[in-house]
Amino acid sequence: MKRNILRTAHLFFVLFPAIGVYLAYWQVFASEDLMNHPRNRRVLLNEKRVLRGTIFDRNAEPLARSEFELSGQGGTRRQVRKLMAPAAMSHVTGYLSDRYGRTGIESKLNSHLSGMTRLRSWDDLRDFLMADQRRGHDVFLTIDAHVQEAAYSALEGRRGAVVALVPSTGEILALTSSPGYDVARVDTAWETIQEDPEEPLFNRATSGLYPPGSTFKVVTAGDALEEGIAEPKTSFRCNGHVNIEGYDVRCPDGKAHGRVDLTQALVVSCNVVHAQLAVQIGKSRYTSYARRWGLGEDLFGDLPSKASSIVRSDSNLTTTVLAQTGFGQGEVSVTPLQMAVIAATIANGGLRMQPYIIDRVCSYGGERLQQTTPKGEQQVISPDTAGLLAGMMEAVVSRGSTRGTFSSLSFSVAGKTGTAQNPHGKAHAWFIGFAPVESPQVAVACVIENAGAGSKEAAPVVRDVMAAALAHL
């Protein structure tokens, strides 16, 4: 009898370890798959327990920050996201919704903000051991809330976008798309927001593709200077129109500018001169320069964005299209961010910097977990060429149609207007520029859809943005 009892006892030395193997399988080897199973709410619930990190602007002003609030009769704690400027910041911070997901920085840096990252700080470890309230990591953006709000209010709800950069680093001071939407109302007013014909959810600043119009002439002029085809003083003749391979390039209203040098051609925004310059540079050189300016590549890693291009992907650059590209029409389509990068590159001595919006990620105790360093992408044109081009753009502002617009500012501004013809109605109003000319601290691009003349509509917006960015001067 005892023999069989002993044998039966041994059975448990097999059964229990077998269960142990099953446990090890589910708890360790299959753990990740189980956690990622769509029906498993643990990851989501974990996120809600961790106090979500704060999104700060460059001056450590909180743009979005979470608080616990007691709600309901049971006194259950619920996290509430407090937003500084729900509409103006809507395309930067993005929204955060259980039902509709998340966008913007809330999405891009979700793992940090929610504290669900593997990269754990000492603060996380201490909280884990001490069982303190865990907090997500804080994100510091390059955005300046004042500049952002100045841009948003200057757009006055019109469809458009403003991007402001620090030329020497590529830091984004403002990334505004208008109209915005109230981030806090996404859950309650989703239908209204989504079906709004003005498309408030669409980030025009990074993903809106527009013909750049005359603002693109700075690219053509810069390429021509760099190639040695022309100098600012080189003289041209404008008859109001020119025939290029059977296509008639015309200046607005067929007005002849007469004998102009290159600077004056930019000041009066002469299509004929720039079309001829583009053709003279040639298809392959012009395309290669465009690539150097950043067209054809996704400039921006921090938020979803579109690449600009000088030619539609399904067609080849013909000479007539090239001539139109020379003055910003044809098939060229650009994002406001791309135009801001072009302005910033000229301001930065021809060195194109990678634009960025995430400056650093810190644990709430201040431990730095991630830091972006400015990165020079490409020397597009030589510093000398950039200096000459900057001088020409300064002349555009001091002598051209926007003379009055910027006269109130205490610093000098270089810029270029654009009034881009498009098949959707009135022309898009453009302005790109930077200031102060001597030591540029801000480069701005602005587009307003179907608003008309750039000098009248877009330039005042840029002025307000520059004034806000350089308020300390």
Add this chain to the structure above:
Amino acid sequence: MKTNAFQERRLLLISFVWVWGAFAIAYWNRYYPGSWEPAVRAAVTHFAIFFSLSFLLGYTCRQRDHLLLPLLATLTGIGLTMIYDVKPAFLSRQCQWLVVGAAGLWLVTGVRDVSSLSRFKYTWMFLGATLLLATSLLGKRLGASGEITLALQLGPVSFQPSEFARLFLIIFLAGFLGEKSRLMGFREPTWWRIGRQDLRYLGPLLIMWGISLLFLVQQRDLGAALLFFGIFIGMLYMAETRIVYLTIGIALFMGGAYACYRAFGHVQTRIDIWLNPWQDVENKGYQIVQSLFALGGGGLLGTGLGCGYSARIPAVHTDLIFSAIAEELGLAGSIAVLALFLILVVRGFHAALAARNELTSLMAAGLAFSLGLQVCIIIGGATKMIPLTGITLPFISYGGSSLTANFILMGLILAISSEGSGEDPEKVERR
């Protein structure tokens, strides 16, 4: 043997410190603020019960295995902590049951000679069968369509007779098989031949077996049915009866299991869920999938006491409390609990091997086997090793009947361990 009692109290102290710490952490970590009073009350009750048991057992079974009580205290403590964690409302009730269980344990150890219980083996058989019959006839209707009858209502308390019927069954089997096993081994003309004596012998066994299983299947208490089946086979084997009985037993088990599978839709459903719970995650497979999610959520070291999400699992405080432990204490904790159970079972078998006569030996072995099998069935179910059935995890799950019955079970093992290792009572009397 003062040192042994001293060692026991020292181990108990370690267990108390562990339980107090666990309560403190569980309270501290609670995401939703809750009251600390039930935790303190439970910790104090736990301490008082086991500390006084350690003294009181000195009167009834001095020579007991001194490892058993600390093991019991630790497992019970883990149970209380987890109930505080997942269903705090049930904590004070469980503490009351703990008092009842401890009293039952002590009373059982007071039985002078455990083998004397076997004298009334047919009484136990009758009691067990009656309990199961009463449950089938008068049981409370549970479950979605009221087809499950597990509990009997007695005044203000409802209790689960199958927990106690199991004990009666083991005592009956030990008495029946322990007495006659020697007789059986002798004449074996051909191993498979069955004569008249065999039928006389097998008769009561088969009747008892048939009755209990019929009722359990009718009550849809599949976990208990599996447990009863296992106890029958296990005890037949351990009693070293004729191999043909064992063969008949296993054949009947196979046949019965297949018949149940074909005849009852709910048995088929259980098997289908077990084979692929992912097909119907939100309905039929919900419970097992939630259990697996909890296991996965625990990982290696767990979320920490009070930080899990297992409170959402249906029946987490009874059937699936192990999943909650695995989530909050991780693989480290779940393996540790498994190891505690293994040690407890092994000590039970140790008592069986050391027991002085065959009756108590077989009884202790049956009790230890039943304990081990129950742990395997429910944890095996929670880990999808076998189909999930609704039985409790001894000492840990919430439930008065389970707690009381298992405490009585431990009382019997304690008493047998004391008899086996102690001096011969006859010698004591002669002195």
